[in-house]
Amino acid sequence: MRRWIWLLGGGVAGAALLMGVLSRTPAVQDAVFARGLAARMEPAGTGLLEPDALRVLLCGTASPFPHPTRARPCTAVFAAGRFYVVDTGTGSWNNLALWGIPAERIGGVLLTHFHSDHIGELGEFDLQTWVAGRPEPLSVFGPRGVERVVAGFEEAYALDTDYRIAHHGADFLPAERGRMRARPLDPIPAEGLAPVLEREGLVVTFFRVDHAPVSPAVGYRFDYRGRSVVVSGDTARSAGVAAAARGADVLVHEAQANHMVATIRDVARAAGRERVAHVMEDIPDYHTTPVEAAALANEAQVGLLVLTHLTPPPANGLLVNLFTRGVREARDGDWLLGDDGLLIELPADSKAIETRRLR
Ligand SMILES: [Zn+2]
Numbered sequence: 001m002r003r004w005i006w007l008l009g010g011g012v013a014g015a016a017l018l019m020g021v022l023s024r025t026p027a028v029q030d031a032v033f034a035r036g037l038a039a040r041m042e043p044a045g046t047g048l049l050e051p052d053a054l055r056v057l058l059c060g061t062a063s064p065f066p067h068p069t070r071a072r073p074c075t076a077v078f079a080a081g082r083f084y085v086v087d088t089g090t091g092s093w094n095n096l097a098l099w100g101i102p103a104e105r106i107g108g109v110l111l112t113h114f115h116s117d118h119i120g121e122l123g124e125f126d127l128q129t130w131v132a133g134r135p136e137p138l139s140v141f142g143p144r145g146v147e148r149v150v151a152g153f154e155e156a157y158a159l160d161t162d163y164r165i166a167h168h169g170a171d172f173l174p175a176e177r178g179r180m181r182a183r184p185l186d187p188i189p190a191e192g193l194a195p196v197l198e199r200e201g202l203v204v205t206f207f208r209v210d211h212a213p214v215s216p217a218v219g220y221r222f223d224y225r226g227r228s229v230v231v232s233g234d235t236a237r238s239a240g241v242a243a244a245a246r247g248a249d250v251l252v253h254e255a256q257a258n259h260m261v262a263t264i265r266d267v268a269r270a271a272g273r274e275r276v277a278h279v280m281e282d283i284p285d286y287h288t289t290p291v292e293a294a295a296l297a298n299e300a301q302v303g304l305l306v307l308t309h310l311t312p313p314p315a316n317g318l319l320v321n322l323f324t325r326g327v328r329e330a331r332d333g334d335w336l337l338g339d340d341g342l343l344i345e346l347p348a349d350s351k352a353i354e355t356r357r358l359r
């Protein structure tokens, strides 16, 4: 027995030694690198654009609170051969690039409102999809004010845009395709759905939500081939969201665990961190708790509730349980806590809801 253990140990040590030697061998380094690249040349995300389903990909599930692995708010919807991005939170472009999403197939950006966590990477989405070969200016929809946001990002990226054209040539990177086109949603009706765009069977609509003093703020609904998804944006529990989501297959709803926010406030105050405590005191009234989102999903009779914009974003299993306390009891139907990379597939003209993770 002892002899076998020695042999096994010797074998493992030998393999580790060999790997160490190989990883320092230039020819092996070159071959492994090229092989890895070749595997990535066919973008992994191409299949998401097939017109056989409506697909929803969470590209950012955190809030303004920092988190080591979750990007800030971003939800991508794939339909009719393109993808549409609801909010461009910091870190979300990196996620989409890592997952091999065909960047040039972006159909538009839809901003819910202009808090920094929702717009941080708008410039990156514009620049990267242009470099990837986007054939037209990038449409950016949002409430009035979107013109200022777009103009500001264009100005901030103007020098970089010039550098790229100088380096790669105007034939390769036509300047006009690199622009953004602000598309203000105006007027915003007090209630009900209003049109954003229609394209090859995809119908996108928007609705008013309650994120005062941020006003107006909106959410979006996507309908495609008999399937539907609603993205709430930031909002207190809102009858407008419930109405917009009525009967939808999927509701992607923001969630803020106010019982955890209260604890952060108390601990911060006890530690003399009064500014942190002040902010924690202010934020509960313009977000929705996980239990409220569950009740709203019941009321709207949605097929699957997905919680996102997690405040505070839970960092481990214990905190997930704390964050979702009471949801299981409150929700009369399916629900999930969102993660970056969660993909929800809704095959056309069916009732199926399939989930998997992109890594
Ligand atoms: Zn937010």
Ligand SMILES: [Zn+2]
Pocket: 113, 115, 211, 214, 234
């Ligand atoms: Zn907000």
